[in-house]
Amino acid sequence: MENARTDTFLITGGCGYLGYRLACSLHRKGAKIILFDTVPPKQEAPEVFTFVQGDIREYAQVEEAIAGADCVFHIASYGMSGREQLDRHLIEAVNVQGTENVLRACVEHGVSRLVYTSTFNVVFGGQVIENGNESLPYLPLHLHPDHYSRTKSLAEMAVLKADGAALPDGSGVLRCCALRPAGIYGPGEQRHLPRIVGYIEKGIFRFVYGDPGSLVEFVHVDNLVMAHELAAEALTPEKQHRSAGQAYFISDGRPVNNFEFFRPLVEGLGYPFPKLCLPVSLIYFVAFLTEMIHHLIGPFYNFQPLLTRTEVYKTGVTHYFSMAKAKAELGYDPREYNLDEVVQWFRSRGHGRKCHTSSLGRLLRDILFVSAFVAVAFSFLPVVGM
Template structure:
């Protein structure tokens, strides 16, 4: 069972018990959100293509389905009070290069969810969007929700472009009359930073694999560049608060609105991961390369993947979007989320993440350094022995 968060209990204690559907709910964040809602007595339905790999309460309902299939989405929303639509595809790695599937899941899937909500009287929908709807590689410092959407043709990847289209559709649907009812659908969107936390399965394992394989030998970009992250529990809190703010009791104050969500602590991307690198017993890279060189490498990698991908779907070291997201300053104000949602991110660190990986056998073993020292001594001894063998024997 995942931990109970007092701030979530406070947010929901005066709210009638509701039924929540979480699309894409069997992933890391979806399960975390489900457990937090369940702790407060809510009925939870997880809608996903495969069952949860994480522990969830026994009475959490799993419904197998794909957001691309309207008939399955329609069945899942019957009797639901609020939908958390977090299902998406193409966020990172080679997934970013699958244009067709990204379009189907992110755009058509969202349209299916919206249509089903209207047809079956769902009152509230919270959409999990992304910073990337306004960011495409340009510097943004303390940006807020008044920033316009990045023009669609300027997005360097299909994921960001389709998430923009989906968010626009979600916010446009706010106020849509529900079939056979005098009520309307209330919607809002949250734009989170990169998610982290113990057990996160998308980004952190990839980072750790690069560290352990010796690939993480350099950093890039300016050391003064700043980005943001959001701990999974802070993101859970934001979603619960956003759903509550869609209710009549809260004056529907989040209806039709978008909110940037992060820990509120801008930091250099590579410095953020320093505790993870060093906590697993590895040296932090000292070599710093220009971001233009890394971007060119990522571009060439994408070209190669386009050619050989149909035969060998390899994992790119980095995509162009990942270079931008990790090496170019972009961070946002939490003022609107604080004022309208009551969002207050709790301070977190990577210590629990390090412990999680350590507990599963990751990290350089303690004996490694002594073994290396012994091997070096043996090598030096062998070299000295060989050298001495060429010296003349005394008395010969």
């Protein structure tokens, strides 16, 4: 990335997994880095990094951080998974209002490039998509099963609409693009993988669901870092601003069954892979019940749902996308990765099977667990029919 040698990059959400990994990659190429986040980085950051602690919902704090930046990577968001998905007020404030603050600050301070980290979810809401491309329309807002996806759609629309906005004193225009990544993985990922490993270790991961032939996608963090760097470079005059106003699907480009993808992690930690497969409709119904219960008691006890409705669709329904546009316009060429590094990362931190139960014991536990699961689901049916 040629421009990294002299440019100053501001990364919102820069102390998160992707943001910090991107910062380190840009730094190795000679760039100046500003991290903007609510908390300092967990790792020991290079002294040359500038850390600005602030809240993306507060315009004055965003403006202070962006002043002096040449390019902004807007990664910060809220509500992607788990109980976070159920806090509608905070999701909207961060994802919509926060993005508006970033765009306004970019224009007022003459920032010429903005790369927005969006999501597959702007076009996906539980329908089957096979090798989709960027010509797909946004999913109608009222069809999104969660507020995170809805607000990410609104934010992406605002970013792409802002492309071409005039900068002060005739200094040029703001060039914007959006990346729509698949589920992110890699050693040290802290949002999804620890939750999955927790379910495995607690004995909750006793079944899979959906059609065994269903396919989804993932993206290794380093492939996603590469895509961000290429997208920013493609916004420059040297690249004829070719990514300006554009959105790109980004993944490893290898569709795979969601549960088969995690098989190496389950077995690598010494646990048996579940043989029981349940229908998506049943799991979706239980997720719906869980969300309703959370809505009622969440203000008093903010428990972690096993799964939300959106997570059921994202893991159990086929949706994968073509990388042709990203390859042609950005030069994106994803490398091949597997979960070996992830398994080693968890094992080095003390995770892995510490005790073994007999096959009969596992079978009995499976039967009890599934019986309870189904009983809870169907106990609600008479109420629905009233």
